[in-house]
Amino acid sequence: MTFSTTSTIPINGEIFYQPQDNEVQLFEYAYAHQLPLLIKGPTGCGKTRFVAHMAEKLGRPLYTVACHDDLTAADLVGRHLIGPNGTYWQDGPLTRAVREGGICYLDEIVEARKDTTVVLHPLADDRRLLPIERTGEELAAAEGFMLVVSYNPGYQNILKGMKASTRQRFVALRLNYPDPLLESQILMAESQIEQDLAVKLIELAGSLRRLDSDLDEVVSTRLLIYAARMMSSGMSPLAVCRCCLAEPLSDDISTVEALMDVARLYFDC
Numbered sequence: 001m002t003f004s005t006t007s008t009i010p011i012n013g014e015i016f017y018q019p020q021d022n023e024v025q026l027f028e029y030a031y032a033h034q035l036p037l038l039i040k041g042p043t044g045c046g047k048t049r050f051v052a053h054m055a056e057k058l059g060r061p062l063y064t065v066a067c068h069d070d071l072t073a074a075d076l077v078g079r080h081l082i083g084p085n086g087t088y089w090q091d092g093p094l095t096r097a098v099r100e101g102g103i104c105y106l107d108e109i110v111e112a113r114k115d116t117t118v119v120l121h122p123l124a125d126d127r128r129l130l131p132i133e134r135t136g137e138e139l140a141a142a143e144g145f146m147l148v149v150s151y152n153p154g155y156q157n158i159l160k161g162m163k164a165s166t167r168q169r170f171v172a173l174r175l176n177y178p179d180p181l182l183e184s185q186i187l188m189a190e191s192q193i194e195q196d197l198a199v200k201l202i203e204l205a206g207s208l209r210r211l212d213s214d215l216d217e218v219v220s221t222r223l224l225i226y227a228a229r230m231m232s233s234g235m236s237p238l239a240v241c242r243c244c245l246a247e248p249l250s251d252d253i254s255t256v257e258a259l260m261d262v263a264r265l266y267f268d269c
């Protein structure tokens with residue numbers, strides 16, 4: 001089980017998030033109306049950062065769970081453990097968020113088994129209840145509790161869609177890679193890169209994203225930030241393009257070389 005409170009580094013006391021559109025207001029409205037939120041978007045487009053930023057803005061504790069196909073309802077809700085004085089109950093991250101009025105963020109919800117996600121149903125509608133079978137408790141969610149889930153629509157297959165009865169409990173919002181101007185601002189905020197290099201990197205990313213290739217995913221904002229950090233610390237731009245942009249995207253040598261051919265149009269040293 002992966003269970004962590006957020007570890008994003010605050011910038012000037014706040015977790016930096018550059019909005020793409022009206023997502024901050026939408027989140028605030030959903031929170032005010034106690035509605036659960038579903039965020040869709042490709043890998044590394046800022047979903048996790050957005051949720052961390054909103055949790056900080058709203059002053060709520062954040063419990064993040066990376067979902068996978070072995071995740072059980074007990075991993076979310078809690079379990080009995082054996083200690084020196086016998087067995088005791090330990091809340092899982094979902095239960096803690098429900099009790100404390102926190103935000104529970106389930107990343108890649110489609111990876112979780114359907115019998116696990118069913119535990120969310122009474123919490124994600126107007127009942128806002130978490131039945132804990134093993135202790136017989138039925139917990140009413142505290143005032144500030146909010147359930148947020150995300151997934152990457154590109155990774156979905158027939159077996160891994162969300163059940164309609166689950167997805168129709170959520171207000172949904174789509175994020176994508178930001179516009180070039182916003183993305184270059186993110187690069188500069190997240191690394192020491194100078195503006196002209198940041199702009200070049202974003203132009204290169206645009207060309208790579210438009211390539212007609214067999215790649216499952218295009219270059220993410222996350223990879224661009226890695227590249228920006230490596231370039232701004234003095235590494236040769238082409239070496240950076242290879243290790244941060246081309247190799248992470250493909251195992252196929254000819255595809256990597258095709259990506260590098262594009263990189264050479266922007267960086268020639």
Ligand SMILES: Nc1ncnc2c1ncn2[C@@H]1O[C@H](COP(=O)(O)OP(=O)(O)OP(=O)(O)O)[C@@H](O)[C@H]1O
Nearest residue numbers: 016017018042043044045046047048049190221222
């Ligand atoms: N709008 C944004 N504002 C600030 N930083 C951003 C933004 N978008 C992306 N980032 C940066 O990109 C990195 C990756 O974003 P994040 O981890 O939130 O992606 P994600 O969509 O949750 O990815 P995954 O689906 O793979 O978990 C962040 O650590 C942050 O540095």
